[in-house]
Amino acid sequence: MSISVKDVTKRFGDFVALDHLSVEVPSGALLALLGPSGSGKTTLLRIIAGLEVADSGTVLYEDEDVTNSRVRDRNVGFVFQHYALFRHMTVFENIAFGLRVRHTPKAQVKERVHELLKLIQLEGLERSLPSQLSGGQRQRVALARALAVQPKVLLLDEPFGALDAKVRQELRQWLRRLHEEIHVTSVFVTHDQEEAFEVADRVVIMNKGRIEQAGTPQEIFEQPANPFVMDFLGNVNVFHGRVSGGRADLGGLNVEYPEYMDRESREATAFVRSHELDIQRVRNGRPALQANIVHINPAGQVVKVRLHAEQFGVWLNSSSRPGGCASSFRTIKFEGGGDE
Amino acid sequence: MTTDVNRRVLPGFALSLGYTMFYLSLLVLIPIFAGVVKASSLSFQNFWDAVSGDRAVAAYTLTVGASFVSAAIDIVIGVLVAWVLVRYQSPLKGIFDALVDLPFALPTAVAGLVYSDLYVENGWLGRFLVPLGIQGAYSRLGIVLVLTFIGFPFVVRTLQPVLENLETDIEEAAACLGANRWQTVTRVLLPAVWPATITAFALAFARALGEYGSVVFISGNMPYRTEIAPVLIVARLEEFAYGEATAIAVVLLVISLVTLFLINLLERWSKQSHA
Amino acid sequence: MPDTATTPRNITAAHEDPPAVRIALIATALLIMGVLIVVPLVNVFYQALAGGLRLYFENLLGDPDTLHSVKLTLIVAPAAVLANIVFGVAAAWAIARFKFPGRALLTAFIDLPFAVSPVVVGLFLVLIFGLQGFLGPWLRAHDIKVIFAIPGLIIATAFVTFPVVARELIPLMEAIGADEEIAAVSLGARGWQMFRRVTLPNIKWGLLYGIILCNARAMGEFGAVAVVSGRISGQTDTMPLRVEKLFQEYNMPGAFAVASVLASLAVVTLLVKSALEWKTRSDLAAAAREASEGGQA
Numbered sequence: 001m002s003i004s005v006k007d008v009t010k011r012f013g014d015f016v017a018l019d020h021l022s023v024e025v026p027s028g029a030l031l032a033l034l035g036p037s038g039s040g041k042t043t044l045l046r047i048i049a050g051l052e053v054a055d056s057g058t059v060l061y062e063d064e065d066v067t068n069s070r071v072r073d074r075n076v077g078f079v080f081q082h083y084a085l086f087r088h089m090t091v092f093e094n095i096a097f098g099l100r101v102r103h104t105p106k107a108q109v110k111e112r113v114h115e116l117l118k119l120i121q122l123e124g125l126e127r128s129l130p131s132q133l134s135g136g137q138r139q140r141v142a143l144a145r146a147l148a149v150q151p152k153v154l155l156l157d158e159p160f161g162a163l164d165a166k167v168r169q170e171l172r173q174w175l176r177r178l179h180e181e182i183h184v185t186s187v188f189v190t191h192d193q194e195e196a197f198e199v200a201d202r203v204v205i206m207n208k209g210r211i212e213q214a215g216t217p218q219e220i221f222e223q224p225a226n227p228f229v230m231d232f233l234g235n236v237n238v239f240h241g242r243v244s245g246g247r248a249d250l251g252g253l254n255v256e257y258p259e260y261m262d263r264e265s266r267e268a269t270a271f272v273r274s275h276e277l278d279i280q281r282v283r284n285g286r287p288a289l290q291a292n293i294v295h296i297n298p299a300g301q302v303v304k305v306r307l308h309a310e311q312f313g314v315w316l317n318s319s320s321r322p323g324g325c326a327s328s329f330r331t332i333k334f335e336g337g338g339d340e
Numbered sequence: 341m342t343t344d345v346n347r348r349v350l351p352g353f354a355l356s357l358g359y360t361m362f363y364l365s366l367l368v369l370i371p372i373f374a375g376v377v378k379a380s381s382l383s384f385q386n387f388w389d390a391v392s393g394d395r396a397v398a399a400y401t402l403t404v405g406a407s408f409v410s411a412a413i414d415i416v417i418g419v420l421v422a423w424v425l426v427r428y429q430s431p432l433k434g435i436f437d438a439l440v441d442l443p444f445a446l447p448t449a450v451a452g453l454v455y456s457d458l459y460v461e462n463g464w465l466g467r468f469l470v471p472l473g474i475q476g477a478y479s480r481l482g483i484v485l486v487l488t489f490i491g492f493p494f495v496v497r498t499l500q501p502v503l504e505n506l507e508t509d510i511e512e513a514a515a516c517l518g519a520n521r522w523q524t525v526t527r528v529l530l531p532a533v534w535p536a537t538i539t540a541f542a543l544a545f546a547r548a549l550g551e552y553g554s555v556v557f558i559s560g561n562m563p564y565r566t567e568i569a570p571v572l573i574v575a576r577l578e579e580f581a582y583g584e585a586t587a588i589a590v591v592l593l594v595i596s597l598v599t600l601f602l603i604n605l606l607e608r609w610s611k612q613s614h615a
Numbered sequence: 616m617p618d619t620a621t622t623p624r625n626i627t628a629a630h631e632d633p634p635a636v637r638i639a640l641i642a643t644a645l646l647i648m649g650v651l652i653v654v655p656l657v658n659v660f661y662q663a664l665a666g667g668l669r670l671y672f673e674n675l676l677g678d679p680d681t682l683h684s685v686k687l688t689l690i691v692a693p694a695a696v697l698a699n700i701v702f703g704v705a706a707a708w709a710i711a712r713f714k715f716p717g718r719a720l721l722t723a724f725i726d727l728p729f730a731v732s733p734v735v736v737g738l739f740l741v742l743i744f745g746l747q748g749f750l751g752p753w754l755r756a757h758d759i760k761v762i763f764a765i766p767g768l769i770i771a772t773a774f775v776t777f778p779v780v781a782r783e784l785i786p787l788m789e790a791i792g793a794d795e796e797i798a799a800v801s802l803g804a805r806g807w808q809m810f811r812r813v814t815l816p817n818i819k820w821g822l823l824y825g826i827i828l829c830n831a832r833a834m835g836e837f838g839a840v841a842v843v844s845g846r847i848s849g850q851t852d853t854m855p856l857r858v859e860k861l862f863q864e865y866n867m868p869g870a871f872a873v874a875s876v877l878a879s880l881a882v883v884t885l886l887v888k889s890a891l892e893w894k895t896r897s898d899l900a901a902a903a904r905e906a907s908e909g910g911q912a
Binding site: 346347349350351352353355356357359360361363364367368369370371372374375378417420421423424425427428430434436437438439440441442443444445446447448449450451453454455457458464465488489492508511512514515516521524546547549550551552553556557569570573574577582585586589592593596597599600604 | 723
């Protein structure tokens, strides 16, 4: 089920949240709406869901015009930033809610809920109340509740925004795997570019109610369309390569990657935050790339440096405190997807 | 900041707590204790005769029954008014919001006086109701009417903050899952305010149990028919039957205290389940 | 550009009721508020003034017993309120600022007078101070009259309105927190200085509302006062008791005249409350604005 948003405008008083915006979500995609706060990304998501009505423009699901259909008739799965679980209902009843209001037979409800509990790895907690769960567990219940009614599209509003860093990291990986399993067209809103690039297979960068650039993470990284995108992404580096046997070979860099101990070699993409790159004048024996400094921007407390590794055709961004000396590659955000 | 630090840092702990205990004991606890002592000085037979006579039983039944019915009515109309005040914007909202508190501030004697005047045959409301056979004044219905008035603000003021704190996203979640508005209200919203509703009911009920000033004007105070327990206590006092009056008063006190205890229990329970 | 700007957008948002339901609910709420509260309030003043202004003032000022009841109420209510203010501030200070064993129990005890029927309160006071009461013989020997006299009325009124000030102040002081007071003490303020310069300015509006509400309840108190007063016309009748007496004498214009004064008091109480709520809200908004502008204040 693809989604088309055509020429949508939305105002709140004098504030223009969306300004003649159009976007396509291909069927089966996992798309991230990325932008700073106030860029209109949540408004766009809510208009796709039907929770907000556009002032003008149309929303299509496949070929069906849903612009004027009510939210409850659209069959969307929506995951809220603060979960919006029904706190007086158990986990089971929360997940079963959408089926119950459709008068699904009891046996079928039970079967479907247990199937989903297994999917979100919370079997045995079906009698718990939301208040007895951790933040990450609540968000997984919210996701299962949204999936229970087999929605045509899955929409997530800052799904990991309220969670702490470690849980956020786990849930990202999990959402990515889940999407590969169920393949429902999904859109999620985030202001965290790391999250967008790690999870989504398409990214839409928004600013002031307009789209600055849309494409695959790779396209956006390699060809930022304009200065806004470049500045917004300025501090992440992408490496392509392969992983096998606990090591990653990333175009000239060979680093440890104990998370993947399999002998079989897989294609991989690594994202490295700019502050995790270290610039040294002389090779010190650690994994390194040779690069030329193109531009130095001493902005405030950190110095931003743009480099070009000619040998491998890679542009690099680095930022470090003046005089500071971090060890190279403290962490690698790793996304082991792609072909085998 | 822990409050233990305060005790060392801030002055006046012993003085304020001491005065609080002193004043509380003098004004509240000693009189209640005296009443209980007096009641226990009655022989069991006297006590039992006083509290189990037909007239006394009729009075308790009416007191508890009318309080229950009026608290139930308060819940229905209070939920409705609280919903309208929280969810809908209108220019008159401020005035109506303030008027909800009138029963708190209006002397009960005034409420009783005006209610009895409204519902008699030629009163503003009685002229429409009495021809239909609805006797609002000097009847049990009249008692329920004034008790409903007295308990109304307790319900609205208990539910208003709860409704205000309901995030609209749970309603949006229900709609996304395919629930229509009616299903959202009955399955999501009402269960979410249910604990507060029980507390509100108990508060209105407890307030109605002890009410005297307004009822005395409108009920007609006919023994066995429209005489509530506090009116019976006053009647016994006027006959200088202190023992009987005290016995009935202790029964009424126990009913009130049990209700108060239940309110506390309910609040603790709902706080726990909503932590 | 597709011409969608003109398509009807008549779907309601997920958290809004359909317009018909909305209108029905508002109408029902107006009906409830009208019948329950507005009509009775208007009726009080209508009945009081039905015979014209002259008769109204004659009813109020021409009857010596009524005049006496006004005077008595103006003695009894302020005395009871004053006692409860001192208690309310002390109790709020102890409960909102310190943690001690039995704190929850003490809070519950403070609510106790709300749960006791006023008539029962009056009766228990008679049992202590009455002629046959525990202290009766001693009081008679010293020629002190409590029951059927002003002291009894004050005690009964204070009992019934006992929790009002404390209940306004405790949540307020808990919300404000102790930081400013601790700062004052650390700067060398003595207890009284701290209270007068820091605590009192912070709680003054809540305290004012507590006092006004307590006063309204005190002036309107009926059940407890009815029992301890003995209802002697021109001697121990407060205004609400006077209303009942006039009502029993079928002097409805007289009863409504006194009732209208009490109702005005209630209306003033509500006005003060609304004004204070409005002030608190605008103060909060101003504070939020200042904070968002960088908090230079």
